[in-house]
Amino acid sequence: MFNFFRKKxxxxxxxxxxxxHSHLLPDLDDGVEDYEESLVIINxxxxxxxxxxxTTPHIMQDFYNNSEASITQKVKELNAKVAEAGIPVEVLxxxxxxxxxxxxxxxxxxxxxxxxxxxxxxxxxxxxxxEPMYLKEFIFEVRSRxxxxxxxxxxxxxxxYNDFDMVSDLIDREVLxxxxxxxxxxxxxxxxxxxxxxxxxxxxxxxxGSDCHNLRHFEVLKKARQEKYYIKALELPLxxxxx
Numbered sequence: 001m002f003n004f005f006r007k008k009x010x011x012x013x014x015x016x017x018x019x020x021h022s023h024l025l026p027d028l029d030d031g032v033e034d035y036e037e038s039l040v041i042i043n044x045x046x047x048x049x050x051x052x053x054x055t056t057p058h059i060m061q062d063f064y065n066n067s068e069a070s071i072t073q074k075v076k077e078l079n080a081k082v083a084e085a086g087i088p089v090e091v092l093x094x095x096x097x098x099x100x101x102x103x104x105x106x107x108x109x110x111x112x113x114x115x116x117x118x119x120x121x122x123x124x125x126x127x128x129x130x131e132p133m134y135l136k137e138f139i140f141e142v143r144s145r146x147x148x149x150x151x152x153x154x155x156x157x158x159x160x161y162n163d164f165d166m167v168s169d170l171i172d173r174e175v176l177x178x179x180x181x182x183x184x185x186x187x188x189x190x191x192x193x194x195x196x197x198x199x200x201x202x203x204x205x206x207x208x209g210s211d212c213h214n215l216r217h218f219e220v221l222k223k224a225r226q227e228k229y230y231i232k233a234l235e236l237p238l239x240x241x242x243x
Contacts, residue, residue: 014234018052018243019045020117021096021152021178021209025074028066029058031213035081041218043087045210048222052090052243054117060098068115071095092117096152097124099132107141116147118243121176125152131159131166139173150176153211155183155195164195167204176206176239182220184227197229200236207239 023031024038032038045053055078057071058064075093082089095115097103103124106112116122122142126132142149151170154160154177160167170177182188183196199205208230210221224230 014241015049016208016234016238016240017050018054018240019050019210019212020054020056020094020121020150020207020240020243021123021180022053022055022212023057023096024053024055024091024212025057025071025078028071028074029064031057033214035078037215038078039081039085039087041212041215042082042089042091043085044218044222046087046089048225050089052092054092054094054243056094056096056115056123058098059095059103061100061102063098066095068093068095068113071115094123097122099124099126099135099138101134104134104138104141107138107145110145114147118239120147121150121239122147123150123152123178126157128156129158131157136173139170139175143174148174148176150178150207152178152209153180153183155179155192155199156188161191161195164198167199167202171204177204178207178209179205179233180211181208181224181230182211182217184230184233185220185224187220187224200229200233203236205233205236205238208233 023029026032026034057066059066072093075091079091093115094117114122139149179196179199183192186193212218212221
């Protein structure tokens with residue numbers, strides 16, 4: 001069991017300088033519309049003290065059929081524009097993988113590289129309503145490859161906030177949990193906010209992410225930084241601090 005799953009950190013809150021979940025590449029998913037919007041948002045992150053952004057377009061068969069190569073190329077293009085604009089922020093390539101049979105097959109058959117970040121962390125999401133029938137199999141297969149699965153925004157999944165014991169099972173299987181910062185504002189729903197707060201209270205938040213798709217999300221993000229539970233979450237031993 002990883003030693004950072006249960007421990008807490010004392011002392012004053014710290015600031016996050018690395019975001020690990022965003023959709024800042026145009027024409028790939030439901031994120032920003034163009035590079036101009038990307039640059040406005042990235043400059044906003046810089047003004048908030050961020051130095052690195054891991055942008056994570058959706059990879060979802062039949063909806064967002066992106067490849068690791070296409071994402072990497074887009075990030076190179078974006079970084080060139082960021083440098084040209086004089087914004088001192090580094091953008092790295094990542095992905096938000098949707099857990100479907102296509103992803104499971106890719107992991108089991110080791111067919112191609114996966115876009116991981118940090119210490120071989122893999123960001124994934126699932127259906128919002130029902131637990132995928134192969135969730136546990138996927139976790140096992142990913143772990144067997146030496147990759148640590150990171151579940152994106154668990155507070156938004158009905159199968160988790162309706163059965164919070166599910167969280168303990170995920171932790172026991174060494175899954176990391178990434179909470180969306182905007183969840184602390186009630187932006188998604190009151191239930192999502194409540195679940196995010198419960199995860200913080202129990203010390204079960206391992207990473208925070210913006211999940212920023214557009215300027216509207218970014219405006220909420222700026223306000224979220226004043227929320228009580230966002231500030232409380234900063235006291236946890238977040239992996240963001242070590243990326």
